[in-house]
Amino acid sequence: MMMLDENKLAKRKKLRQSIAFGILSTLSYSIIAILFIILSFIIYKGIGVINWNFISQMPEEGMTKGGIYPAIIGTLYLVGGSILFAFPIGVLAAIYMNEYVKDGIFKKIIKQMTNNLAGIPSIVFGLFGMSLFVNKLGFGDSILAGSLTLGLLALPVVIRTTEEALKAVDNTFRQASIGLGASKWETTSKIVLPIAFPNIITGLILSIGRVSGETAPILFTVAAYFLPKLPTSIFDQAMALPYHLYVISTSGTNIEESRPIAYGTALVLIIIVLIANLLANGLRKYFGNKVKMN
């Protein structure tokens, strides 16, 4: 009798577990399904639109025909500009935080502020960029103002990933280098940075992916609905892919007719993100294996 009860209990326990696990795995896979639905929908609708002309031509007839060349160029400028600003400062800041500054109130403040900066919504960056770069410093709506705004947004991302990369470097390397008489900077630049380099680059690539899709910060700092010619200096306005997608899908004059262009633009954005993610993961895996082999 006793045996049977225990058996029953064990069976019930097992049944409960299988039900719970079944639900959990279904829910988890449904998230993956959502991702695939979004991706495949955009790819399915956009793939027919994308061809060489779409990428290399100017928009025509009120965005209903032609390509998205100026938006691609604008996004390239913006990504380049913001990375040029955020990458060096971010990496240096992370080196300072991880290698130089001692634990204490100063470090705490900087850390806290970096966290706060990371939590600020992108539209607030837009407001800030508009009032400082566009108005106060007089850059106007320009690539410069947009790049700086986006750069500030990317800064915490770069700092965080670089810090993680530096933390992953084993301390014995530092000790050995210092022990051999190398100075702090020599140790950092010749030992620590080269080891951390792949992970730093991974962070850089991911932040490029992020910056290229940001819309809210560029709304009021650089983005233009339509420009008949390409920007020639950093003080010019520019079109940008995410803003282009937003405008032609919500407030264009012929929303229906410009839908194919919108699908194409969304796909281009997705492709950029996909490439950035694949590249970052690939690098991680490649260098991860390499370190293990050593």
Place this chain on the structure above:
Amino acid sequence: MKTFYKKFLEKFIEGLLMLSGTVTTLTVVLIVFFLFKEGIGVFNKKPVEEGYVIAVNNKNPINKLSSEQIKNIYDQKITNWKILGAPTDSIILFRLEDVSNYYSDAEIGENFEGLPICISLLTDSLPNIIAFFPEKYIDKNFKGKQLEIDKVKLSEFLTGKEWFPTAQPAAQLGVMPLILGTLWVSLGAILLALPLGLAASVYMSEIANEKIRRIMKPLIELLAGIPSVVYGFFGLVIIVPLIQTTFDLPVGETGLAGSIILGIMALPTIITISEDAMRNTPRAMKEASLALGASKWQTIYKVVIPYSISGITAGAILGIGRAIGETMAVLMVTGNAAVIPHSILEPVRTIPATIAAELGEAPNGGLHFQALFALGCILFLITLFINLTVEFISNRNKYNKH
């Protein structure tokens, strides 16, 4: 000489590093400064457009009206002076274009040179008039009485129920519908995202084998990497029509659409943070539970989840924070009606979406412009509060465990 040079270089580099280290702090300080400088400016302004006046007859006992009263008068919701505390009489509205009802073109003059006198005479002759006109048409011997208009008050700003920043004659700056809209949509998002996110983090940290985990992790990362404008676009072409046909609504752009999209966008944040917390459960605790005869599932909900509850909470709160601050996706799918929502199937408008939609049209430095910066301040404070809460939770956690 060489050591001196080397030492100098070391110091120089350290200085450079320190300078870079302070950039984020400096940025936060600057953001606070610029945001609040513009935002607070709104409380120094009157809700009536600059260069305009509101006047009444000299015998009218009223000296002051709030912007809400002015709006109600001009919307003809208040039609009698009695409601405002003056003797019973119906209000006669006067806008500048009404002048031709009272005076001929000759009297007004070709270049409106007679206009000031006409307005002055009119306010004098009609005891029940309220007149709204540009300041430049005030006569030197104006016989009416200019009303005092209160500056925008913080309490009115926060509790006001109407957001019509460009309304004439008096702008209505009540952020209540926007704050409620933001919370409404974000709450809906987290209700949708939390069960899914928790399930995925339990699955990834406790159930799935390493191989599946290694596939799922980058996919979740990819979900985080998709630009918000693409989510918005997807919502616009798929979810909005779906909601419209399912619930048979006049428009599909609703709070629900916003919640669904934001829920998907909040998933990676929730999953990454709570999965991290769960994986940090000490192995000894789990094994002790299993050794006592608990099943794996019992171990999960009796040991792993209680142990990592603060991490899960942090993830959920951070997810809400992401949802509150999200701009483009919400802007594209929620319909942007600035009214207090009564159901999830109505259009709503969030704070970030309002800023994004209106800043482009607001004249630089004007009332509307500054009101939008004040909205930015509110948004900043909300997200700051959320971040500090999360930090507090995770710090307390660390303290308890060591």
